[in-house]
Amino acid sequence: MDQSRATAAHGGAIGMHGIKKWFGNFQAVDDVSLEIRPNEFFTLLGPSGCGKTTLLRMIAGFEMPTEGSIRLDGTEIASLLPNQRPVNTVFQNYALFPHLTVAENIGFGLKMLGRPKAEIAATVAEMIKLVHLEGRGGDPVTQLSGGQQQRVALARALAPRPKVLLLDEPLSALDLKLRKSMQIELKRLQSETGITFVFVTHDQEEALTMSDRIAVMSHGKVRQVGEPWEIYDRPAERFVADFIGDTNFLDVDVVAIEGERARVRLASGAEIPATFPADIRPAGKVTIVIRPEHARAVSTGLSPATPQSVPLSGTVHDVVYLGTDTHFHVRLEDGTNFMVRQQNARSGPCGFAVGDPVGIELSDDVAQILRD
Numbered sequence: 001m002d003q004s005r006a007t008a009a010h011g012g013a014i015g016m017h018g019i020k021k022w023f024g025n026f027q028a029v030d031d032v033s034l035e036i037r038p039n040e041f042f043t044l045l046g047p048s049g050c051g052k053t054t055l056l057r058m059i060a061g062f063e064m065p066t067e068g069s070i071r072l073d074g075t076e077i078a079s080l081l082p083n084q085r086p087v088n089t090v091f092q093n094y095a096l097f098p099h100l101t102v103a104e105n106i107g108f109g110l111k112m113l114g115r116p117k118a119e120i121a122a123t124v125a126e127m128i129k130l131v132h133l134e135g136r137g138g139d140p141v142t143q144l145s146g147g148q149q150q151r152v153a154l155a156r157a158l159a160p161r162p163k164v165l166l167l168d169e170p171l172s173a174l175d176l177k178l179r180k181s182m183q184i185e186l187k188r189l190q191s192e193t194g195i196t197f198v199f200v201t202h203d204q205e206e207a208l209t210m211s212d213r214i215a216v217m218s219h220g221k222v223r224q225v226g227e228p229w230e231i232y233d234r235p236a237e238r239f240v241a242d243f244i245g246d247t248n249f250l251d252v253d254v255v256a257i258e259g260e261r262a263r264v265r266l267a268s269g270a271e272i273p274a275t276f277p278a279d280i281r282p283a284g285k286v287t288i289v290i291r292p293e294h295a296r297a298v299s300t301g302l303s304p305a306t307p308q309s310v311p312l313s314g315t316v317h318d319v320v321y322l323g324t325d326t327h328f329h330v331r332l333e334d335g336t337n338f339m340v341r342q343q344n345a346r347s348g349p350c351g352f353a354v355g356d357p358v359g360i361e362l363s364d365d366v367a368q369i370l371r372d
């Protein structure tokens with residue numbers, strides 16, 4: 001049987017509008033509006049305490065918004081109890097029943113819903129296959145590894161065929177290698193079932209790897225929503241740029257706007273193009289971000305062509321060798337620090353040493369202007 005058709009309910013669309021949540025006089029969620037599309041792998045990403053779990057718990061119905069509306073496929077769900085919502089949650093600690101077998105755990109929700117025995121048995125068998133636990137149905141869950149237990153928790157949450165699956169840091173208890181393989185597994189489960197996944201994590205790499213779109217949160221607010229490449233390459237705010245990956249910030253002057261690009265002047269006097277968030281028209285002094293892997297250190301003086309063509313130059317003040325890459329920390333002529341990440345294309349010591357003067361070349365179209 002085609003698994004995708006067998007398991008797919010239609011993934012639900014979630015619309016959140018003007019959501020605010022106060023705990024006493026502390027505001028955990030501050031005016032959040034989000035549209036999560038059907039069948040989407042959507043991630044809420046942000047540091048500890050930014051309000052992402054609270055937002056997830058409001059979708060689940062474990063918390064009520066102080067203000068605002070939450071719709072599922074266009075219908076307000078605020079008045080529904082958690083078990084009346086076509087939504088299920090997978091928690092970080094799995095919350096499995098230790099005295100039950102794998103199959104009993106997976107079928108538990110269906111049993112509570114009063115589904116016929118034959119239907120439960122068929123769904124459990126299908127779920128066991130879906131999460132690759134064939135032959136383990138009769139085992140006590142306590143005999144399973146952490147990764148296998150997590151798959152039981154997923155199967156149990158998927159069994160009632162919710163329209164939306166909420167996942168609250170479900171991989172954080174696993175070691176790095178298992179976490180990586182479960183990331184691929186989760187993505188597969190999402191596309192095979194067609195269920196909308198809303199995933200909470202503070203791990204930026206995890207978010208970039210798995211998500212169709214990401215909402216970056218801080219202090220109860222959504223700072224930016226976008227596809228992984230947009231969040232990484234077109235951060236709109238300093239917080240987003242800084243939270244995701246390594247970043248260089250440079251203060252520059254806007255010289256001109258040319259269509260969807262601005263032309264900016266660096267402290268060195270060189271001019272480069274820069275993209276900017278659609279809701280601003282940059283002018284005057286602004287900050288740009290350039291990712292370290294979009295820059296390349298080159299020798300100055302050795303090639304007569306380079307000194308004129310490089311937009312930045314400075315002196316290497318630190319070299320960090322990482323096996324696959326080397327990070328060169330360069331102090332630019334105006335005193336700003338700038339990091340260059342270069343892939344190690346050959347074995348042996350890497351190109352430059354502390355104290356070397358270097359030029360910095362930039363790939364095309366790598367600068368992004370930040371909103372103030």
Ligand SMILES: Nc1ncnc2c1ncn2[C@@H]1O[C@H](COP(=O)(O)OP(=O)(O)OP(=O)(O)O)[C@@H](O)[C@H]1O
Pocket residue numbers: 023026028046047048049050051052053054055202
């Ligand atoms: N029931 C509650 N009563 C009081 N304050 C709460 C309650 N639940 C959450 N908070 C506070 O709201 C803020 C947001 O919490 P939340 O759990 O949503 O953050 P988070 O981004 O998920 O963080 P973490 O990754 O650490 O779980 C935190 O400062 C937290 O202390």
